[in-house]
Amino acid sequence: MEKQVVFKAKLLPYLLVAPQMIIVFGFFFWPASQAMYQSVFIQDAFGLSSRFVGLGNFIALFKDEIYLDSLATTMVFAFLVAFGSLAVALFLAVLANKVIRGGMVYKTLIILPYAVAAAVAGVLWLFLFNPTVGVVTYALKTLGYKFVYTLNGGQAFALVVVASCSKQISYNFLFFLAGLENVPESLLEAASIDGANPTRRFWTIVFPILMPTTFFLIVMNSVYAFFVTFSVIHQVTAGGPNRATNILVYKVFHDGFLGMDLGSSSAQSVILMIIVVSLTVLQFRFIEKKVQY
Numbered sequence: 001m002e003k004q005v006v007f008k009a010k011l012l013p014y015l016l017v018a019p020q021m022i023i024v025f026g027f028f029f030w031p032a033s034q035a036m037y038q039s040v041f042i043q044d045a046f047g048l049s050s051r052f053v054g055l056g057n058f059i060a061l062f063k064d065e066i067y068l069d070s071l072a073t074t075m076v077f078a079f080l081v082a083f084g085s086l087a088v089a090l091f092l093a094v095l096a097n098k099v100i101r102g103g104m105v106y107k108t109l110i111i112l113p114y115a116v117a118a119a120v121a122g123v124l125w126l127f128l129f130n131p132t133v134g135v136v137t138y139a140l141k142t143l144g145y146k147f148v149y150t151l152n153g154g155q156a157f158a159l160v161v162v163a164s165c166s167k168q169i170s171y172n173f174l175f176f177l178a179g180l181e182n183v184p185e186s187l188l189e190a191a192s193i194d195g196a197n198p199t200r201r202f203w204t205i206v207f208p209i210l211m212p213t214t215f216f217l218i219v220m221n222s223v224y225a226f227f228v229t230f231s232v233i234h235q236v237t238a239g240g241p242n243r244a245t246n247i248l249v250y251k252v253f254h255d256g257f258l259g260m261d262l263g264s265s266s267a268q269s270v271i272l273m274i275i276v277v278s279l280t281v282l283q284f285r286f287i288e289k290k291v292q293y
Helices: 012-038 056-062 065-098 103-115 118-128 135-142 153-181 185-193 198-228 230-236 248-258 262-290
Strands: 041-043 050-052
Touching: 012 041, 012 262, 041 262, 056 065, 056 262, 065 103, 065 153, 065 198, 065 248, 103 153, 118 135, 118 153, 118 230, 153 198, 153 230, 185 198, 198 230, 198 248, 198 262, 230 248, 248 262
Parallel strands: none
Antiparallel strands: 041 050
């Protein structure tokens, strides 16, 4: 029978939790409550007065074709970033798990991009694909392909997807590699003796063991795609060209801080929060059922 530890100081647990709760309240609950409050008002151009409009801001958004296009762009962008970075990270983790000589160097090089800030990563991709002086752009031009993302919306969208994935791959790689190192070798050896090829061993043994890790990363990647990618888009394309990369989080910034339309911007942030929370709940509701812990 295990001995239960009891703290004699009744206030100690609350004091230990208090710093984290203060941070959560200051950076999440308070801004969220302010956004919900401002979303039902319309302010004048100078921010001196406001008028209560109820759900007027929300109704106007869903009648706005620009906002609906941004919503569709965000969904496609989030799907490509979340699952694209997961697939590449899993592939690299499987390869890294098999490397014997120089394994630490290989793993370190893959992890390094995660140490780069998102804004800095955006600037690096901006220089690489700059239509005038970009190294990659010049290489593509010599091959006969003209890459001018400042004029081509499809190219701009592909660029921000790749740039956003490049940073998140390192994060996913760390978790997948840790999960792969915990796969029992005895199971793989037994399956090999039974005649299972490497592909079959991966999908029937390795991947089911990695499902808890994969589920966690799906949730984290979804949050990353909807929110953290703002820095990359702001540095590389600023939502252009022709709103091709104007995802919801960037539109909130553009309308609120540049357009000074705080009512509409707050309503957009509330909708964005509802979308992310809803997706997270659905993931826990349906995907977690298939996870074997």
